[in-house]
Amino acid sequence: MKLGLGLYKHMLNDEYYRFARQCGCTHVVVHLVDYFNRGQDNRPVDQPLGGLGGWGVAGDPNKLWSYEELAALKAEINAAGLELEAIENFDPAHWHDVLLDGPQKARHLENCKTIIRNIGRAGIPIMAYNFSIAGVAGRIKGPWGRGGAEVVGIEGAENDPLPQGMAWNMVVDEHARGGIVPPATPEQLWQRAKDFLDAVVPVAEEAGVTLAAHPDDPPTPTMRGQPRLVHQPRLYQKLLDLHPSPNNALEFCIGTLAEMSEGGVLEAVDQYSKQGRVAYVHLRNVRGHVPSYRETFIDEGDLDVLRVLRILKDNKFDGVIIPDHAPQMACAAPWHAGMAFALGYLRAALQSVGAAE
Numbered sequence: 127m128k129l130g131l132g133l134y135k136h137m138l139n140d141e142y143y144r145f146a147r148q149c150g151c152t153h154v155v156v157h158l159v160d161y162f163n164r165g166q167d168n169r170p171v172d173q174p175l176g177g178l179g180g181w182g183v184a185g186d187p188n189k190l191w192s193y194e195e196l197a198a199l200k201a202e203i204n205a206a207g208l209e210l211e212a213i214e215n216f217d218p219a220h221w222h223d224v225l226l227d228g229p230q231k232a233r234h235l236e237n238c239k240t241i242i243r244n245i246g247r248a249g250i251p252i253m254a255y256n257f258s259i260a261g262v263a264g265r266i267k268g269p270w271g272r273g274g275a276e277v278v279g280i281e282g283a284e285n286d287p288l289p290q291g292m293a294w295n296m297v298v299d300e301h302a303r304g305g306i307v308p309p310a311t312p313e314q315l316w317q318r319a320k321d322f323l324d325a326v327v328p329v330a331e332e333a334g335v336t337l338a339a340h341p342d343d344p345p346t347p348t349m350r351g352q353p354r355l356v357h358q359p360r361l362y363q364k365l366l367d368l369h370p371s372p373n374n375a376l377e378f379c380i381g382t383l384a385e386m387s388e389g390g391v392l393e394a395v396d397q398y399s400k401q402g403r404v405a406y407v408h409l410r411n412v413r414g415h416v417p418s419y420r421e422t423f424i425d426e427g428d429l430d431v432l433r434v435l436r437i438l439k440d441n442k443f444d445g446v447i448i449p450d451h452a453p454q455m456a457c458a459a460p461w462h463a464g465m466a467f468a469l470g471y472l473r474a475a476l477q478s479v480g481a482a483e
């Protein structure tokens with residue numbers, strides 16, 4: 127297995143690439159969406175949080191990620207001695223009506239296809255997405271970690287309705303004139319996911335790109351009054367079964383699986399890695415589960431990380447693992463310290479199960 131680091135858009139520079147290499151990473155996963163763009167209460171010092179107004183303002187709806195910029199990014203990362211494994215998340219500006227079943231749906235499906243083609247042409251193997259109306263919302267943060275480290279968690283779902291002009295916990299229309307996004311039924315949400323996969327899986331196959339789905343984080347059955355797609359481990363299977371193609375795969379977030387209320391996280395790791403449908407892994411630890419949990423340092427919490435790695439190894443997963451989130455540590459560089467701690471632990475753990483590369 128390979129060790130990687132996820133980098134937010136503002137981290138795409140040589141200093142962060144060197145930091146990743148120094149921590150033992152061979153790969154990076156890149157976020158091209160600027161989650162922090164003009165965010166009211168969301169600062170770029172940690173994983174994005176935000177309040178009811180969301181993380182920030184989504185990107186330019188008319189400017190898709192071009193082949194040229196993706197190829198240049200890959201070249202820059204390769205020059206730093208790293209591989210670019212995946213682009214994580216579409217920009218809600220480019221595909222919100224795929225999620226909302228809105229009036230621009232046909233155009234937004236074409237946007238997704240164009241981006242997938244550009245990613246494939248640039249030689250980037252994976253496009254990861256999170257098919258979620260409300261997105262990563264409703265989380266709280268406090269000094270609840272070991273030694274008072276700042277961590278995120280939840281206390282119940284945030285079901286204040288999603289206002290018009292928001293999707294995926296970002297602002298997609300700053301001029302929306304009030305009202306709420308009508309709540310979908312779970313059946314409607316699954317139909318939207320099927321419409322999406324029907325449209326993009328053939329394009330991904332042709333482009334040599336693996337599509338990788340993140341589960342809903344936090345995995346509450348609803349968020350902002352909207353249903354969630356993958357909020358129990360078994361629902362990942364339903365998503366895979368919508369399309370048998372190996373290009374329909376998973377951005378396998380084991381921390382989120384551990385937060386799910388039905389449990390069975392180790393069985394889920396076995397079930398999905400055995401099918402060869404895990405594109406890459408988010409690995410972090412957590413204490414508790416929906417409706418109340420806290421993220422923790424990777425060496426504590428409810429999840430037996432060494433057992434997870436042994437299962438992945440036994441099932442011949444040889445892709446990339448990234449730490450996903452880490453607690454903020456008390457020093458001048460809280461994000462770096464948290465990630466370095468998690469990566470050091472993961473590197474030792476991979477060596478101890480005989481799966482380091």
Ligand SMILES: [Mn+2]
Nearest residue numbers: 379382408450
């Ligand atoms: Mn994750």
